[in-house]
Amino acid sequence: MSGRKLRVQVPMRWADMDAYGHINNVNLVRMMEEARIAGFGVPGGTGKPGTEPLVNLFSAIPEATQILVVEHRVRYVVPLDYRNVPADADLWISGIKPASFDICYEFHDPVDGGLRVKATTTLAFFSVNEDRLLRIPAAHREALEEFRGEPVFRS
Numbered sequence: 001m002s003g004r005k006l007r008v009q010v011p012m013r014w015a016d017m018d019a020y021g022h023i024n025n026v027n028l029v030r031m032m033e034e035a036r037i038a039g040f041g042v043p044g045g046t047g048k049p050g051t052e053p054l055v056n057l058f059s060a061i062p063e064a065t066q067i068l069v070v071e072h073r074v075r076y077v078v079p080l081d082y083r084n085v086p087a088d089a090d091l092w093i094s095g096i097k098p099a100s101f102d103i104c105y106e107f108h109d110p111v112d113g114g115l116r117v118k119a120t121t122t123l124a125f126f127s128v129n130e131d132r133l134l135r136i137p138a139a140h141r142e143a144l145e146e147f148r149g150e151p152v153f154r155s
Contacts, residue, residue: 009086
């Protein structure tokens, strides 16, 4: 598998820094969300129009369907030091299952390019009306396949 990867830039805010000058672990999860939205778009029916994502995978979901976070997994390879320039994040998809899939992330230092953080977010389609997970629609599954690559973590 060698699907297409997206590279997005994610701002590091002064308030994201901890006492050691690193991006705080809680704020790194926020950066994962920012990267996911910049790369793959805002889930349909949320927010107001703005900048288009690199690839719009999430805006055309059926009405009364949500894309929910099931799990995050983060490995801090080396601390991501605060800088006043955006961090580089590579994104791709792995672990496509009937009702969920993983977005993989690698965050790189924006100055030296070094790998700092590896992470995944598991997402699932959820029916608000039926209060249950949904199978990923065929059209979305096909769109995800273009970005399918190796998982960040091996179990």
